[in-house]
Amino acid sequence: MARYRLEFKGVSKHFPPMRRSDGEGVLAIDGVDVAIEEGEVVALIGPSGCGKSTLLNLASGLDRPSRGNVFVDGEEVDGPNEHVAFMLQKDLLLPWRTIRKNVEFGQEIRGLDAAERRKRSEHFLAKYHLSDFANRYPHELSGGMRQRAALARTMVMYPDVLLLDEPFSALDAQTKMVLQQDLARTLFEEKKTALLITHDLVEALAMSDRVLVMSRRPGKIIREIVVDAENRQDPMSRRQHPKIGPYIAELMSLLDIGHAEELV
Amino acid sequence: MPSDTTETPATAPSQPAKPAQGAPDGGVGQTLRRLSMAREFHLSVIVLIVFLAFWEWGPPLLGIREFIIPRLSNVVTEFFFMLENGRLLHHTWITTYSVLVGFFLGALLGMVIGYLLGMSPMTEIVASPYILALQIAPKVAFAPLLIMWFGYNITPKILVAVLIVFFPILINVLTAVRGVDPAMINLARSFNASRWQIFWKIEFPASMAPLFSGLRIGATLAVIGITVGEFVGGNTGLGYLLIEGEGQANTKAVFVAIILLTLIGIIAYCLVILMERWVLRYMPKRKFGDVGNHP
Numbered sequence: 001m002a003r004y005r006l007e008f009k010g011v012s013k014h015f016p017p018m019r020r021s022d023g024e025g026v027l028a029i030d031g032v033d034v035a036i037e038e039g040e041v042v043a044l045i046g047p048s049g050c051g052k053s054t055l056l057n058l059a060s061g062l063d064r065p066s067r068g069n070v071f072v073d074g075e076e077v078d079g080p081n082e083h084v085a086f087m088l089q090k091d092l093l094l095p096w097r098t099i100r101k102n103v104e105f106g107q108e109i110r111g112l113d114a115a116e117r118r119k120r121s122e123h124f125l126a127k128y129h130l131s132d133f134a135n136r137y138p139h140e141l142s143g144g145m146r147q148r149a150a151l152a153r154t155m156v157m158y159p160d161v162l163l164l165d166e167p168f169s170a171l172d173a174q175t176k177m178v179l180q181q182d183l184a185r186t187l188f189e190e191k192k193t194a195l196l197i198t199h200d201l202v203e204a205l206a207m208s209d210r211v212l213v214m215s216r217r218p219g220k221i222i223r224e225i226v227v228d229a230e231n232r233q234d235p236m237s238r239r240q241h242p243k244i245g246p247y248i249a250e251l252m253s254l255l256d257i258g259h260a261e262e263l264v
Numbered sequence: 265m266p267s268d269t270t271e272t273p274a275t276a277p278s279q280p281a282k283p284a285q286g287a288p289d290g291g292v293g294q295t296l297r298r299l300s301m302a303r304e305f306h307l308s309v310i311v312l313i314v315f316l317a318f319w320e321w322g323p324p325l326l327g328i329r330e331f332i333i334p335r336l337s338n339v340v341t342e343f344f345f346m347l348e349n350g351r352l353l354h355h356t357w358i359t360t361y362s363v364l365v366g367f368f369l370g371a372l373l374g375m376v377i378g379y380l381l382g383m384s385p386m387t388e389i390v391a392s393p394y395i396l397a398l399q400i401a402p403k404v405a406f407a408p409l410l411i412m413w414f415g416y417n418i419t420p421k422i423l424v425a426v427l428i429v430f431f432p433i434l435i436n437v438l439t440a441v442r443g444v445d446p447a448m449i450n451l452a453r454s455f456n457a458s459r460w461q462i463f464w465k466i467e468f469p470a471s472m473a474p475l476f477s478g479l480r481i482g483a484t485l486a487v488i489g490i491t492v493g494e495f496v497g498g499n500t501g502l503g504y505l506l507i508e509g510e511g512q513a514n515t516k517a518v519f520v521a522i523i524l525l526t527l528i529g530i531i532a533y534c535l536v537i538l539m540e541r542w543v544l545r546y547m548p549k550r551k552f553g554d555v556g557n558h559p
Contacts, residue, residue: 060454080456092451096469096546109455109465137546157455 003074004035005193006059006084006161011068012218013054028054030218031068036161039191041232043204046214047255052197055219056163059195060086072161082110085159089166091150093138100125100134103152110157124152128182144175151183162187162194169199180207180235188233201251205244206235213254223254334516339523342516352505352520359490359501360528362418366425367486367532371479373426374433379471381434382441383463395434403428404492411497421493421501428489429482436478440471473547476540483532491525502528 011032017025029051036042044052057063058070061080070077072084085106093102103121112120125131128148138146147167154162167183168176184207187194198204204211205227213223229241238244320336322328330338346352381388381395406427410420444467452462494503502521509517 057450062450062453080454082456084454086451086454088447088451090445090447092445092448094448094466094469096472098546105452105465106455109452109457109461139547 004071005038005040005073006034006036006195007071007074008032008034008055008058009069009071011055011058011065011070013051013058013063014066027218030220032219032221034195034212034221036193036195038193040210041187041192041194041196041208043196043198043208043211044214045198045201045204045211045251045255046219047216048199050214050216051219052214053165056086056165056195056197059161059163060084082157083160084163085154085157085161086163086165087150087154087167089169091138091143091146093146093149093153095138098135098137099130099141099149102138102149103130103156105153106157120156121152124156127155128152142175143171144179147171147175147179148182151179155186160193162192164194164196166198167196168203176203177236183207184235185233201248202239202244203235205229205247205251206238207232211247211251213251225250331513331515334519339516339519342514343520346505346517346520352524355501355505356524356528358418359494359503359525360531362422362490362493362501363425363486363528363532366422366490367429367483369422370426370429370486371433371482374430374478374482375437375475377430378434378437379441379463379468382438382467382471383459388438399431399435403431404489407493407496410493416498418498418500420497421490421503424493425486425489428485432481432485433475433478436474437471440474441467444470472543476536476544479536479540480533483536484529486532487525487529 012030013028015026015028017023032055034042034055044055046052054063058065059072059077061077061084064078072081077084093099094105097105100121103124104117107117107120121134122131125134128151130145130149130152133141133145133149138149141149147170151167164183168179171179180203186192187207196204196208209227209232211225211227212221213225214220215222225247227243227247229238229243231238231241316336319333323330323333323335334342343352381391404424407420407424410423414420414423448466448470449462452466457465490501491503491506494501495507498504502525506518506521506525509515509521
């Protein structure tokens with residue numbers, strides 16, 4: 001049996017009721033099976049509140065599944081671990097730290113010594129064109145630069161699996177495309193495995209090898225589309241690929257169907 | 265590796281003054297602003313001079329008698345008289361010392377309990393009715409009780425100040441720790457942060473701005489606490505001099521004491537502001553007339 005980088009096996013997550021009026025609580029996701037191979041980028045789309053972020057919390061070890069198992073490199077995830085790193089829509093930069101100190105945040109918590117931290121952060125600050133802003137505070141940078149600093153903070157940990165939760169959705173269209181391009185190239189060149197959660201159908205298709213579609217709550221995988229187009233490392237040109245149009249049409253109808261089923 | 269972009273930093277390094285709209289010369293706008301700030305400063309000084317002049321010559325002109333509002337020059341004379349004969353410096357020092365100690369202890373206690381409650385929601389739920397009750401209780405009403413307990417010395421008035429300073433700081437710290445973005449804490453947890461690291465690297469620094477608003481309020485409240493403590497018991501401090509002046513119908517001495525108490529409050533407040541400037545130096549600058557330089 002092939003060993004997957006990231007694997008969800010029959011995973012369900014049930015949140016117990018907070019108040020008595022909540023009744024049975026909420027079943028966020030129900031029996032999700034996903035297997036992601038090394039170096040593969042898989043996008044996950046679905047209506048809001050379908051449990052996409054729950055899936056991500058399970059993969060990062062911040063939360064445990066109610067049923068089923070999550071594996072990273074064949075090992076069951078039982079807490080945060082250094083193979084997995086995530087990046088969210090919010091940059092989550094600490095306002096009282098300079099950009100350099102923010103990039104070093106994860107390493108600091110993991111207890112790397114100062115010299116090693118400095119070396120690594122220098123490298124990634126340069127790589128993401130932030131060297132000139134290393135000693136600036138987050139509020140002095142534009143949204144795009146802050147998100148790039150967040151990316152540097154994630155990549156500096158050399159994670160095997162990246163969990164990306166709508167990483168670009170707070171950015172303006174132009175900045176978004178530039179960052180998509182940067183990230184796609186990094187993922188491709190360093191053969192990173194990634195799970196990309198997004199609302200943006202074009203982003204999903206332009207950046208991934210496969211697109212998974214989730215249903216409304218309780219979230220299930222209702223469709224898988226293998227994106228049969230080259231140039232995953234170059235989302236800008238992939239956007240114009242002739243196959244992308246039909247895929248979008250298919251996804252749109254799929255998401256509508258999911259909606260209608262829910263109403264019945 | 266990321267390609268070059270059209271992004272520019274929100275504040276370019278050594279950014280020249282932005283030209284105001286419609287005014288091609290950016291320097292003019294800035295000069296005008298500086299001029300207007302200088303003018304405001306001059307106006308403030310003029311207001312002060314007018315006020316002092318009115319204090320000196322107003323009361324006699326309006327037929328207000330000396331024991332209601334003494335003239336400025338008489339208050340100044342009384343100040344020097346008290347300095348030489350009334351051990352004014354000694355009393356001022358006692359009050360200043362009590363204010364600083366009471367403020368410091370109250371702030372420390374408020375912080376410690378605020379962080380403890382902030383980190384443990386359970387404790388907060390259990391403790392909240394008592395905290396609320398103590399918050400509503402008029403703290404200065406405890407002054408006589410504290411004197412009965414600790415005697416006529418410096419301790420009871422410091423305790424009044426501690427009680428009164430404690431709450432705004434507790435509440436601000438507690439709210440700040442509660443208000444930390446859970447996603448921020450999850451980020452730290454994803455790096456396997458311990459509870460202590462989460463506190464020390466996220467919750468504590470995140471609480472700094474609200475803590476300092478609490479400290480500012482606390483600095484002024486400490487003076488009130490000490491003054492009331494000195495009213496009620498003891499034979500030292502400016503509050504004591506004030507009551508003594510009142511007993512002797514010495515309005516001038518009362519004015520001297522009020523002015524010195526206010527000065528102590530101003531000094532304590534300024535110390536907090538200075539510390540705040542230093543601790544929160546990462547924050548966007550908020551200056552008068554500084555518009556739109558930051559996002």
